[in-house]
Amino acid sequence: MIDLADCYKKVRQRTDAICEPLQTEDYVVQPVVDVSPPKWHIGHTTWFFETFILKPYFAEYQEFDTNYNYVFNSYYETVGNRVIRTDRGNLSRPTVIDIKRYRKYVDDAMYNFLACGDVSDDVRELLILGFNHEEQHQELLLTDIKFILGNNPLFPAYSHSYISPKSEKMGAPFIKLKEGVYEIGFEGEGFSFDNELNRHKVYLNAFEISPDLVTNAEYLEFINDAGYHDFRHWHAAGWDWVNTNKVNSPMYWHSIEGEWHNYTYNGLEKLNLHEPARHISYYEAYAYASWKGMRLPTEFEWEAAASQFKWGKCWEWTESAYLPYPGFAKAPGAIGEYNGKFMVGQKVLRGASEVTSPNHSRITYRNFFQPELRWQFTGIRLAK
Structure with a gap:
């Protein structure tokens, strides 16, 4: 049986590690509709756990900010209205600091929830979906960051320590x-x-x-x-x-x-x-x-x-x-x-x-x- 709290911690830490090289200004750019600002990704993945785990299943939970459902809902019609995708880059508020506070608030609540004991099979499935959902956004984060920096006229590096995995051509027949x-x-x-x-x-x-x-x-x-x-x-x-x-x-x-x-x-x-x-x-x-x-x-x-x-x-x-x-x-x-x-x-x-x-x-x-x-x-x- 997997340790849900450990899985949650690891997936959240990897998102933080991806964002670590960024400057504050990097978090807020949306050059095209298909690319979301990095701060939206870290807010949206946090919203997922708040919306689908904490609010329905953790009686002690108090919602961080009632406006965040509108800001960080991506495409879920069932959950309510949302900021249209093209406007994600216009959200100067909440700030990056606000969203990081939101992330910590939800993380603390999630650890308390997971420490309460065994969760039902339905909640376990939702948690695992949430982990995989955040992993999808980790890849989107990296590709969106590349687009943001790659369309900066100065072509700044994301990280000089990044090493692309080697790719060997087999040269074999079809x-x-x-x-x-x-x-x-x-x-x-x-x-x-x-x-x-x-x-x-x-x-x-x-x-x-x-x-x-x-x-x-x-x-x-x-x-x-x-x-x-x-x-x-x-x-x-x-x-x-x-x-x-x-x-x-x-x-x-x-x-x-x-x-x-x-x-x-x-x-x-x-x-x-x-x-x-x-x-x-x-x-x-x-x-x-x-x-x-x-x-x-x-x-x-x-x-x-x-x-x-x-x-x-x-x-x-x-x-x-x-x-x-x-x-x-x-x-x-x-x-x-x-x-x-x-x-x-x-x-x-x-x-x-x-x-x-x-x-x-x-x-x-x-x-x-x-x-x-x-x-x-x-x-x-x-x-x-």
Whole structure:
């Protein structure tokens, strides 16, 4: 049986550690709608435990501030009105200091609640969901921080002590899988999100999948071959996106005096040609695969083959729309809003990234984003 108080402490401490290098001004910036200010993340994850654990289940708890439900509710219609996402960067108040006080207040109450004795199975499930929810926001925090600092004209480093995990290119032939029926979805003990259920059978034609992610050097060949200027490789929506936004390289790439540089957590550096290409939109991933005469794998092909290659350096675009599995059912109340309401207009990503929280990745995990988004650590694995 897991120690809930210890798990709570560790997940909260990791969020604090992620924020430790930040200056006060870094906490309040929202450059685009998809990126939330770091102070909102630390407030929202605190609100989750206050709203779903303390207020309904801890009789001694006194709400910290009645306005915070409006400020830190993200998308839960069941819980009430909320600040629209585009206005999160306009919240100069509550201050960073106020939110840190809020965080400590809720933490102290949570430790008192967990010290009271055994919790019910329902509350235990909510707590574990809360831990996983905060781990999701830890990754969002890191990617949002990178976008905030990477769009600062001075390209400041987040941390000079950050070390990106090494990625070795296997250079092996494509992995071949036979046609047949494969089992897909989560099964067994431990936590999973509702969108990983239910486990079911899918029929796959024979296919091949690369053991390696596409590297910066390989993607540069696409750029140098005018890939961004050849409509034949793009979906109509992707071609419109490229031209409307004048896109000619992955996010964070900068051509300086004829040499490519890349913004990293250590600041602006010369492009590492051996690293996987990251911060790629689905549109770009599709176009690159088309240029190579290949395609992206479906999420089912990816899951069927994933035990045969290394993954986890970056999220990998698939050719699958984000849809419910057979038998998917939303939980009652606000918790049912967690995943199901987003199952339209998005593409599935598989794997994990170098900023995914420890123990938060598994082969059945289904991430999802709109096809034009690039601020996450998203990359390309080819199939044919």
